Amino acid sequence: xxxxxxPAKLLAWYDVHRRVLPWRVPAGRRADPYRVxxxxxxxxxxxxxxxxxxxxxxxxxxxxxxxxxxxxxxxxLAAWAGLGYYARARNLHAAARIVARELGGRFPATAEGLxxxxxxGGYTAGAISAIAYDEKQAAMDANAERVIARxxxxxxxxxxxxxxxxxxxxxxxxxxxxxxxxxxMDLGSAICTPKNPACRNCPLKADCLAARRGIQEQVPVKVPxxxxxxxxxxxxxxxxxxxAVLLVKRPDKGLLASMLQPPLGPWGEKxxxxxxxxxxxxxxxxxxxxxxxxxxxxxxFELEMEVYVADVAKRPQTxxxxxxxxxxxxxxxxxxxxxxxxxxxSLDKSGV
DNA sequence: AACGCGTGGCA
DNA sequence: TTGCCAAGCGT
Numbered sequence: 478x479x480x481x482x483x484p485a486k487l488l489a490w491y492d493v494h495r496r497v498l499p500w501r502v503p504a505g506r507r508a509d510p511y512r513v514x515x516x517x518x519x520x521x522x523x524x525x526x527x528x529x530x531x532x533x534x535x536x537x538x539x540x541x542x543x544x545x546x547x548x549x550x551x552x553x554l555a556a557w558a559g560l561g562y563y564a565r566a567r568n569l570h571a572a573a574r575i576v577a578r579e580l581g582g583r584f585p586a587t588a589e590g591l592x593x594x595x596x597x598g599g600y601t602a603g604a605i606s607a608i609a610y611d612e613k614q615a616a617m618d619a620n621a622e623r624v625i626a627r628x629x630x631x632x633x634x635x636x637x638x639x640x641x642x643x644x645x646x647x648x649x650x651x652x653x654x655x656x657x658x659x660x661x662m663d664l665g666s667a668i669c670t671p672k673n674p675a676c677r678n679c680p681l682k683a684d685c686l687a688a689r690r691g692i693q694e695q696v697p698v699k700v701p702x703x704x705x706x707x708x709x710x711x712x713x714x715x716x717x718x719x720x721a722v723l724l725v726k727r728p729d730k731g732l733l734a735s736m737l738q739p740p741l742g743p744w745g746e747k748x749x750x751x752x753x754x755x756x757x758x759x760x761x762x763x764x765x766x767x768x769x770x771x772x773x774x775x776x777x778f779e780l781e782m783e784v785y786v787a788d789v790a791k792r793p794q795t796x797x798x799x800x801x802x803x804x805x806x807x808x809x810x811x812x813x814x815x816x817x818x819x820x821x822x823s824l825d826k827s828g829v
Numbered sequence: 830a831a832c833g834c835g836t837g838g839c840a
Numbered sequence: 841t842t843g844c845c846a847a848g849c850g851t
Contacts, residue, residue, distance in 0.1 A: 516847085523836075523847075524847090525847080559836080561835030561837090595849090595850090596850090598849045619847080658847095671845065702843090731834085732834070734834090774837095774843095812837090
């Protein structure tokens, strides 16, 4: 079976079916490396749907790498709040400063050079260099890996199969490297989906070994994930007379690094008793436990929190900052902490 | 080389 | 409701 026609078929399909996305330029136009970079960082493990609004917001506020480098890290984190994987925001800011201050405001033009910037790994380096500079690089995200694994019926389990898949893809990269990378992703997103792939509409059906053998749904081979453990704890929403809420900053490493939250107790197997919870509270007050709880799923564990609320006439001497209700929307609050505050204030999440 | 790291949409 | 999954990276 001649594999040489695969890129041509895929590109022909892409020219007709390519998605219009905020970070994509019309066919034949030169992409701005800053915009490609910004979009690719946001798109890491994140859906197009979720990214679009954040991308527009960032681009309007920080239109080039110099502007982003001049921003305060806390402002970048606040703008990123809700998008998840917050290390990306800190790496984004750090990389912007390196590009602006050490590289004269220009991104490296090769995958190898891009790879040295924080937050840019193998996939993102390949994607930026292909899309913005037309370097002949494969960009192996989960979509590309799935498409290639099926085309060649690679049954080696993931992630062991990654080098093999990359080699197959790299051998296919045509002159239009950027379009090829994006075409693989669009195909994986629209046709070659994880479940119920639309092989009937696939431009590569005749070339697909997995489809020929009827094993397309079993490829790529993945090992089942472990069940996520459940953790429980108490959260403390303190409110002053103006409605301002007490927030503290998380440590700069680990879960939700450098983000804001109401004071929390430690997480364990069980909820603390009311007596134990009061001992965890940031200060003594008439804490009242709200009915119900906040549930939130993280990548590797589930969290349930009971929310305690206190109204204080005078702000007690305690660690943290009191943030006015009107400013909560712009604060560096991750989604789980917005749920906690909403529960504490008995608000809809949209109110925070 | 596994594991830690968010969130929301979907079946 | 629950589990699965997404344009991965850093350590």
